[in-house]
Amino acid sequence: MAKNVWIGVRGAEQWFKAPAPRAAFQPVGWSATTQGRNGRVTGRASRVTHMEYDLSWPTISASEGRKVNDWFYGVAGSGLIHWLDPMLENVLPAHWSMPGLGCTDGPVLYGLTRPTAVSTATNTKNLPATSAVYTLGAGVAPQCYIPIPPDYTAHIGVHGGTTSTGNSIVVARPMNGETAIGSSTVLPWISTSSTTRFTTTFPRTGAMTGLSIRIAPGETFGTVTTPNSGTIAGIMVEVLPDGQSPSGTGFIRGGGNSGCRMFEPATEVALHAVEGRERMSVAAKLIEVGP
Known part of the structure; x- marks a missing residue:
């Protein structure tokens, strides 16, 4: 399963093709800065963050690609989306x-x-x-x-x-x-x-x-x-x-994360529409919302 990741709605996770490398796995928190007249900057930031994942599959079968939007539509349930980052x-x-x-x-x-x-x-x-x-x-x-x-x-x-x-x-x-x-x-x-x-x-x-x-x-x-x-x-x-x-x-x-949601459906771009060679490019953003 080296080329796959374990991902899906809680309780219905499955092995799925790994997303493209160099995807952004970004911790995001609150911050605010103020520019002083003396040229110095002061600010505050939360030490705790949530994770945001920009996942993409440049080429994937149409049937597999549509499973990504199944997470958005809750086909397997309305629970949070969990996945194991293999680098952790x-x-x-x-x-x-x-x-x-x-x-x-x-x-x-x-x-x-x-x-x-x-x-x-x-x-x-x-x-x-x-x-x-x-x-x-x-x-x-x-x-x-x-x-x-x-x-x-x-x-x-x-x-x-x-x-x-x-x-x-x-x-x-x-x-x-x-x-x-x-x-x-x-x-x-x-x-x-x-x-x-x-x-x-x-x-x-x-x-x-x-x-x-x-x-x-x-x-x-x-x-x-x-x-x-x-x-x-x-x-x-x-x-x-x-x-x-x-x-x-x-x-x-x-x-890692405590469970994510997709607040927008994944983007699907058709690459091949010939029967037997249906391929698409898919991109999805997962945002951590769990406790």
Whole structure:
């Protein structure tokens, strides 16, 4: 599947011809600058961004090309469009991989108030300098969905705390599209001082199409209860073919997305209209809108 990407509406992803190289995968955020009379510039910008993808297929069969607009029209459902960027070693969006961003201008990943910011303990893994302390309270707990192709496995590591023992406040659960299946797994802490990067694997099995993760302090899952409070420095998720292990030694910031939409239909340009040789050029813009 080296020349294909795993993409589609949540729960209905499939292998699809890879888009053309040199496409723009652009993080986009808010910014504003002011030009001073002294010639200097002042400004502010959000540290957190969303992803925008300009995907194009210069030549593709007509039947395959029209599948791109199927995502826009919701042929397979009205859910978000998910895809795995094959260049990523951490498929999480940046703000999920670095929960400390939620202490300033990033999305709040649990509850109704921003988490408390603390300095991450000195480490050799290049973890984010700011960790987030999430504590049991009222409010919402958004979930981040990670698609997993058949014969692939998700490897997860939750970095934080001060020891390598005990349960973290992050849980993972197998999903079939929008529907949770199976039991939630409370993920263990990986100490900031440990050289370990991943602790838990989730191979795709049965009706499973992907995995969701969320922050859940003070909740009980079967016989396991998460702590009422926890400090998260970073989270890593790498999706690899079965039997292949992650490589590397340090923390890698996420560069993926939490689900996209097409706000305009894809552009279709006919190239060949001869029966049996119908080809077209297709271009589509995907914008991240997930939590």
